[in-house]
Amino acid sequence: MNKKTTQLKIALVQQVCSRKPSKNLAKSITGIKLAASRNADLVILPELHTHSYFCKSVDPENFNLAEPIPGPTSTLLAQAARRYNIVIVASIFERRTAGIYHNTAVVLDSDGSHAGIYRKMHIPDDPGYYEKYYFTMGDLGFKPITTSIGKLGVMVCWDQWFPEAARLMTLAGAQLLIYPSAIGWEPTDSNDEKQRQLQSWLTIQCSHAIANGLHVVCCNRIGTETNGNVTIDFWGNSFIAGPQGEMLAHADATTRSVILSKIELEFTEELRKSWPFLRDRRTDAYHDVTKRYLD
Amino acid sequence: MNKKTTQLKIALVQQVCSRKPSKNLAKSITGIKLAASRNADLVILPELHTHSYFCKSVDPENFNLAEPIPGPTSTLLAQAARRYNIVIVASIFERRTAGIYHNTAVVLDSDGSHAGIYRKMHIPDDPGYYEKYYFTMGDLGFKPITTSIGKLGVMVCWDQWFPEAARLMTLAGAQLLIYPSAIGWEPTDSNDEKQRQLQSWLTIQCSHAIANGLHVVCCNRIGTETNGNVTIDFWGNSFIAGPQGEMLAHADATTRSVILSKIELEFTEELRKSWPFLRDRRTDAYHDVTKRYLD
Numbered sequence: 408m409n410k411k412t413t414q415l416k417i418a419l420v421q422q423v424c425s426r427k428p429s430k431n432l433a434k435s436i437t438g439i440k441l442a443a444s445r446n447a448d449l450v451i452l453p454e455l456h457t458h459s460y461f462c463k464s465v466d467p468e469n470f471n472l473a474e475p476i477p478g479p480t481s482t483l484l485a486q487a488a489r490r491y492n493i494v495i496v497a498s499i500f501e502r503r504t505a506g507i508y509h510n511t512a513v514v515l516d517s518d519g520s521h522a523g524i525y526r527k528m529h530i531p532d533d534p535g536y537y538e539k540y541y542f543t544m545g546d547l548g549f550k551p552i553t554t555s556i557g558k559l560g561v562m563v564c565w566d567q568w569f570p571e572a573a574r575l576m577t578l579a580g581a582q583l584l585i586y587p588s589a590i591g592w593e594p595t596d597s598n599d600e601k602q603r604q605l606q607s608w609l610t611i612q613c614s615h616a617i618a619n620g621l622h623v624v625c626c627n628r629i630g631t632e633t634n635g636n637v638t639i640d641f642w643g644n645s646f647i648a649g650p651q652g653e654m655l656a657h658a659d660a661t662t663r664s665v666i667l668s669k670i671e672l673e674f675t676e677e678l679r680k681s682w683p684f685l686r687d688r689r690t691d692a693y694h695d696v697t698k699r700y701l702d
Numbered sequence: 703m704n705k706k707t708t709q710l711k712i713a714l715v716q717q718v719c720s721r722k723p724s725k726n727l728a729k730s731i732t733g734i735k736l737a738a739s740r741n742a743d744l745v746i747l748p749e750l751h752t753h754s755y756f757c758k759s760v761d762p763e764n765f766n767l768a769e770p771i772p773g774p775t776s777t778l779l780a781q782a783a784r785r786y787n788i789v790i791v792a793s794i795f796e797r798r799t800a801g802i803y804h805n806t807a808v809v810l811d812s813d814g815s816h817a818g819i820y821r822k823m824h825i826p827d828d829p830g831y832y833e834k835y836y837f838t839m840g841d842l843g844f845k846p847i848t849t850s851i852g853k854l855g856v857m858v859c860w861d862q863w864f865p866e867a868a869r870l871m872t873l874a875g876a877q878l879l880i881y882p883s884a885i886g887w888e889p890t891d892s893n894d895e896k897q898r899q900l901q902s903w904l905t906i907q908c909s910h911a912i913a914n915g916l917h918v919v920c921c922n923r924i925g926t927e928t929n930g931n932v933t934i935d936f937w938g939n940s941f942i943a944g945p946q947g948e949m950l951a952h953a954d955a956t957t958r959s960v961i962l963s964k965i966e967l968e969f970t971e972e973l974r975k976s977w978p979f980l981r982d983r984r985t986d987a988y989h990d991v992t993k994r995y996l997d
Contacts, residue, residue, distance in 0.1 A: 529982050548987055568979050570865030570913055571988050579996045603946045607912045610947045614909030617902045618865055651898045652905045684863050687824050688994070692843055693866050696991045699983070701874045 413672035415556055415583075417622075418442030418450040420665050421645040421658045423630035428457045428472070432480065435497070436487050441665045443491035448517075448556050451496040453628040453645075454564045454589040455510070458500065460641070463634040465537045473502035476524055481513050489519030494554050496561055498587040501526070503543075510542040512561045512587055514552045523552035527563040528572060535593070535637040538565070549575035551582075557672060560584040560621075567608070567625065571696060573615035577685075582672050583622040584615055590627060591641035605642055605660075613652035620679040622655075622670050623648045629661055650678045708967035710851055710878075712917075713737030713745040713960050716940040716953045718925035719884075723752045723767070727775065730792070731782050736960045738786035743812075743851050746791040748923040748940075749859045749884040750805070753795065755936070758929040760832045768797035771819055776808050784814030789849050791856055793882040796821070798838075805837040807856045807882055809847045818847035822858040823867060830888070830932040833860070844870035846877070852967060855879040855916075862903070862920065866991060868910035872980075877967050879910055883922040886936035900937055900955075908947035915974040917950075917965050918943045924956055945973045 420438030424431050435452050442450040455461075457480055461469045474480060480499055488495045494517050501511035501524075510527035526545030530538045549572055551558040560581025566572045567586045576584060590608065592601045616623040629643040647656040647668040656668040679685060695701060715733030719726050730747050737745040750756075752775055756764045769775060775794055783790045789812050796806035796819075805822035821840030825833045844867055846853040855876025861867045862881045871879060885903065887896045911918040924938040942951040942963040951963040974980060990996060 528984050528987060531982065533976070533978070544984070565982065568913065568977075569983065570869065570909070571983065571991060574865065575988070575990055578990060578993060603948050606948070607908075607946045610905055611909045611912045613902075614865070614906045617906045618863065651902045653898050653901070681828070682863075683828070685995070687826065687860065688864065688866065689823050689839070690992050690994055692823060693870070693992045695870055695873060696866055697985050697988045698873060699985055700980070 413557070414669060415449060415672060416447045416667060416669045417624055417647055418445065418447035418665050418667045419624065419626040419645040419647065419658070420450060420452050421626060421629055421643050422453060422456060422663055424453070424456055424459055424628050426459045431457045432483065438665050439487050439491055439493065439495060442667070443493045445667055447493060447667055449494045449496070451585055451624060451626040452498060452587060453626050454498045454587040455500060456498055456628065459632050460589050460639060462538050462541055463535050463632065463637040463639065465540050469541065470508060473500045473508045476501050476511060476513055477521060481515070481521065484513070485515045485519045485521065488515035488517055492517045494522070494556050496559065496585055496587065498563065507543050508541060509545060510538065510563055512563050514554060514559060514561060516554050518555070522554045525552065525561045525563065527566060529565045529569055531565040535639055549579060551576060551580055557582040562586055564588040564590060567612050570615065570618065573619055577619040577621065581621070582675065583624060583670070584619070586612065586625040588625055588627040589641060591639040594638050594640055605644060609644065609646070613648050616648045616650050617652040618684060620650045620682060620684065621675045622650055622672070629663065650675055708852070709964060710744060710967060711742045711962060711964045712919055712942055713740065713742035713962045714919065714921040714940040714942065714953070715745060715747050716921060716924055716938050716957070716959050716961065717748060717751060718958060719748070719751055719754055719923050721754045726752045727778065733960050734782050734786060734788065734790060737962070738788045740962055742788060742962055744789045744791070746880055746919060746921040747793060747882060748921050749793045749882040750795060751793055751923065754927050755884050755934060757833050757836055758830050758927065758932040758934065760835050764836065765803060768795045768803045771796050771806060771808055772816060776810070776816065779808070780810045780814045780816065783810035783812055787812045789817070789851055791854065791880055791882065793858065802838050803836060804840060805833065805858055807858050809849060809854060809856060811849050813850070817849045820847065820856045820858065822861060824860045824864055826860040830934055844874060846871060846875050852877040857881055859883040859885060862907050865910065865913065868914055872914040872916065876916070877970065878917040878919060879914070881907065881920040883920055884936060885922060886934040889933050889935055900939060904939065904941070908943050911943045911945050912947040913979060915945045915977060915979065916970045917945055917967070924958065945970055
């Protein structure tokens with residue numbers, strides 16, 4: 408931790424992502440610049456923010472969108488991190504080698520150095536989200552990334568539905584949890600169903616804050632994207648939640664925006680004194696969590 | 703599963719608990735009778751419903767309140783289950799032997815038989831909630847209790863804050879999760895803080911529904927109880943939530959009530975087809991969940 412101690416101003420860049428990577432990256436950089444001008448220490452971009460959500464279809468051509476880390480995008484973002492003196496959490500379609508591609512979050516420290524990467528551990532595969540085709544499962548586990556402003560528990564999108572992931576990041580020393588995301592509505596669903604889905608997504612992420620007594624941050628894209636029969640209305644709703652699951656900042660479903668909140672990481676220790684869940688976990692009785700099903 | 707298939711009418715008896723066990727039990731029986739008259743298949747009572755919340759103080763005399771299972775209370779409740787043809791989830795301060803006492807949930811099937819017990823695994827210990835003094839940690843693990851209406855994932859109060867417990871009950875085949883509870887506000891907290899606490903309690907339990915794709919039910923007591931310097935305003939808010947975390951029935955903080963909802967257990971399978979979290983759990987990467995902390 409540097410002289411900023413534990414107070415942290417966090418910014419989220421909620422953006423539309425088109426089929427033009429350079430245009431998308433320019434938007435991300437504009438958001439980063441804006442965040443820095445408002446004195447943010449940390450800025451988070453949505454999942455795969457330099458691309459339209461290409462997993463809407465199964466197409467081998469899309470593997471050509473992948474790039475190494477370090478590579479062109481991470482280098483540009485590292486320059487921005489240094490220029491604006493801000494820590495950046497970005498998301499890159501990573502080419503690790505021929506035939507191994509990952510959905511990877513990269514953290515650039517405010518001096519322009521690569522602080523570390525996280526490779527998405529939980530990979531979805533559902534109509535319109537054909538991620539198991541593109542992304543090899545992460546093999547780095549749930550390890551926080553150490554930066555000049557603290558230990559960041561960076562995960563990616565689908566990971567947000569798994570309490571195990573949030574817990575493991577916490578046990579490994581993460582001071583806050585961060586989820587770049589790309590999730591939206593199927594336009595033919597009823598409004599009631601759409602609201603249930605959005606609310607369940609907010610609820611489960613806020614529950615990670617509560618269970619682990621730390622802040623949780625999520626940055627999602629907005630905009631409607633179509634490919635053949637598949638249309639997704641990305642639902643935005645990027646948010647910063649406190650350790651009791653309370654909303655500190657919350658974007659809407661359609662507005663391009665940079666939302667900010669100043670948080671106090673030390674509140675984690677205060678809160679855990681009153682709600683000592685980590686003290687009371689029955690670690691002696693959890694071994695079957697590593698099982699698929701008990702039958 | 704019997705002829706009722708997977709449709710289930712659930713009732714919760716939200717009640718005040720005084721220092722007179724026989725009076726409290728009479729109230730519980732009245733609630734059970736009312737639930738049955740409204741055709742409920744399953745009725746849930748609050749945690750330790752035959753007692754005032756004696757854990758407000760540390761007093762060896764209170765161990766005399768404990769009783770065996772089967773014992774007087776479970777026998778009376780078994781008679782009620784048979785009389786009213788209803789499955790009952792009750793809560794008993796169990797004397798297992800001299801020096802071993804548990805906070806135990808007991809399930810009475812609708813034919814009056816003892817279906818099984820669950821011994822509270824996670825034991826709190828905080829100002830006004832001195833449970834580690836009274837209750838030995840449960841040693842039965844997270845095993846659903848098989849009844850004529852399905853496999854019930856019964857846990858108790860503090861367990862509700864631990865995602866591991868909900869997950870393990872799910873993996874062991876529970877068809878819904880059930881939490882008898884006794885939790886409330888410290889009267890000197892601000893209204894904002896009270897609302898944050900209540901909301902976090904609702905949020906984390908709804909998140910277990912979402913993460914595991916099943917219904918979650920919680921029955922809490924109401925009323926203000928004082929012992930010496932300790933006063934607790936039990937916050938009620940008993941609820942029945944669906945597998946997307948949506949509220950199906952929800953009591954307020956102060957009203958004695960029997961709330962009901964008809965649920966469809968088969969919805970679990972439909973929902974898990976759309977939200978296949980159990981398919982995508984990284985069981986190969988969860989072993990450290992059995993650790994206290996990774997340092």
